[in-house]
Amino acid sequence: MAARRNPQLNAHGELIHLLSVEGLPREVLTRILDTAGTFLSVSEREVKKVPLLRGKSVFNLFFENSTRTRTTFEIAAKRLSADVFNLDISRSSTAKGESLLDTIANLSAMHADMFVVRHSESGAPHLIAQHCAPHVHVVNAGDGRHAHPTQGLLDMYTIRHYKRDFTRLSVTVVGDIVHSRVARSDIHALVTLGVPDIRAVGPKTLVPGDLAAMGVRVCHDMTEGIRDADVVIMLRLQNERMSGAMLPSASEYFKTYGLTPEKLALARPDAIVMHPGPINRGVEIDSAVADGAQSVILPQVGFGIAVRMAVMSMIAGNSA
Amino acid sequence: MKLQLDAEALYAELLVGVRNLLQPEAVLVGIWSGGAWLAERLHADLGLPGRPGVISSALHRDDFGSRGLAAASATQLPFEIEGRHIVLVDDVLYTGRTIRAVINELYDFGRPASVRLAVLVDRGGRELPIEAGFAAARIVLPPTQSLELARAEGGRLSFSLQERR
Numbered sequence: 001m002a003a004r005r006n007p008q009l010n011a012h013g014e015l016i017h018l019l020s021v022e023g024l025p026r027e028v029l030t031r032i033l034d035t036a037g038t039f040l041s042v043s044e045r046e047v048k049k050v051p052l053l054r055g056k057s058v059f060n061l062f063f064e065n066s067t068r069t070r071t072t073f074e075i076a077a078k079r080l081s082a083d084v085f086n087l088d089i090s091r092s093s094t095a096k097g098e099s100l101l102d103t104i105a106n107l108s109a110m111h112a113d114m115f116v117v118r119h120s121e122s123g124a125p126h127l128i129a130q131h132c133a134p135h136v137h138v139v140n141a142g143d144g145r146h147a148h149p150t151q152g153l154l155d156m157y158t159i160r161h162y163k164r165d166f167t168r169l170s171v172t173v174v175g176d177i178v179h180s181r182v183a184r185s186d187i188h189a190l191v192t193l194g195v196p197d198i199r200a201v202g203p204k205t206l207v208p209g210d211l212a213a214m215g216v217r218v219c220h221d222m223t224e225g226i227r228d229a230d231v232v233i234m235l236r237l238q239n240e241r242m243s244g245a246m247l248p249s250a251s252e253y254f255k256t257y258g259l260t261p262e263k264l265a266l267a268r269p270d271a272i273v274m275h276p277g278p279i280n281r282g283v284e285i286d287s288a289v290a291d292g293a294q295s296v297i298l299p300q301v302g303f304g305i306a307v308r309m310a311v312m313s314m315i316a317g318n319s320a
Numbered sequence: 321m322k323l324q325l326d327a328e329a330l331y332a333e334l335l336v337g338v339r340n341l342l343q344p345e346a347v348l349v350g351i352w353s354g355g356a357w358l359a360e361r362l363h364a365d366l367g368l369p370g371r372p373g374v375i376s377s378a379l380h381r382d383d384f385g386s387r388g389l390a391a392a393s394a395t396q397l398p399f400e401i402e403g404r405h406i407v408l409v410d411d412v413l414y415t416g417r418t419i420r421a422v423i424n425e426l427y428d429f430g431r432p433a434s435v436r437l438a439v440l441v442d443r444g445g446r447e448l449p450i451e452a453g454f455a456a457a458r459i460v461l462p463p464t465q466s467l468e469l470a471r472a473e474g475g476r477l478s479f480s481l482q483e484r485r
Binding site for chain 2: 014035037038040041042045046047049050051052313314317318
């Protein structure tokens with residue numbers, strides 16, 4: 001039996017889909033970050049558009065709502081001159097009982113070139129990538145608890161922008177790690193890019209114990225977890241988790257794991273604070289930190305568009 | 321085949337040629353990567369103010385569909401393009417497709433007053449109606465060969481001729 005190839009790469013090791021950061025070699029990640037650097041300036045030009053995806057049809061398939069992520073993908077595709085179609089799938093054919101692969105087959109018949117997929121089920125983008133025509137490319141815009149690779153990549157771009165060298169950094173990820181596809185993508189990327197000290201901080205109910213196997217230090221104490229960190233990545237506390245027995249209350253959580261100026265003072269003086277958004281002020285992050293000098297939350301948004309342009313143009317230019 | 325092109329000698333001619341092409345207030349823009357080395361050196365030798373521009377064809381190439389995205393290289397134009405006289409500098413002029421892409425890229429930043437082109441070598445084989453305002457050498461090479469400029473650590477330029485894969 002032939003060795004199973006990573007479905008994201010073609011026989012030449014070039015990126016054809018982006019499904020997960022996991023399993024991508026360091027060279028591919030670095031290439032994406034380098035390419036994103038090229039696109040960053042496009043958004044500042046007189047003409048904020050380049051013709052790389054001219055004549056290509058990009059379908060945003062959001063089976064789970066996310067206006068912000070969908071919009072950044074839409075902006076990225078439009079700056080590459082693609083035609084973008086937003087399908088409100090959650091309210092249309094799926095609600096009428098159509099299967100995922102039938103939806104894809106139908107859209108393929110409309111000559112789609114790329115699918116950007118957000119789905120509540122882990123593995124849905126992977127399934128689509130396996131069943132679509134060879135010229136069609138798939139980008140995972142977040143699937144279940146599995147992965148959110150473009151967020152992971154834009155976080156890496158942000159870290160590299162401010163800190164340059166991954167190989168001497170301490171990076172702390174704080175929050176609901178067990179449910180977070182962002183945390184998962186971030187951790188895989190940090191490991192691949194050679195970050196020597198990765199820490200996961202949160203209550204026992206929200207931090208999986210098996211992270212140690214990936215070389216991640218698990219801390220349930222915020223003071224310990226944040227001390228001397230170069231980068232602090234805060235995760236959004238998903239309100240829906242509050243209803244279960246996982247957390248006592250938002251104010252209790254803020255007291256223990258919320259990022260305040262006092263807690264941030266334990267990190268390195270030049271530490272940066274990141275957050276994938278949307279932020280919950282007073283739940284996982286204090287306003288003084290979110291709006292403070294060390295916050296790079298808004299620059300992350302701009303980097304996110306450049307990273308998505310890089311991913312879309314790279315995969316569109318490579319064939320299966 | 322022994323290559324008779326002495327890049328350093330041709331550079332001396334390019335310097336004279338570019339001096340003649342330059343209008344007042346004109347700026348040099350080198351095409352990444354070989355042309356950018358030349359523009360950098362010309363800029364210093366001509367005593368021009370500021371910094372020269374660097375421009376990449378990557379985002380406007382017409383072979384994106386077959387070759388994918390070219391290696392990352394960002395355009396940097398540290399001056400206004402609108403209303404400016406521009407002298408593009410490149411090492412080798414061949415099909416003219418790179419120049420077409422680069423002119424499109426330039427227009428993403430504004431409308432220049434004029435665009436001229438100076439190259440070290442014009443190797444013939446044009447596929448578009450594009451000509452250099454100055455070429456230090458004009459030769460004819462078969463399509464099977466590729467001519468590449470290299471820069472040594474000390475800055476010394478040399479040409480190498482390779483059979484295309």
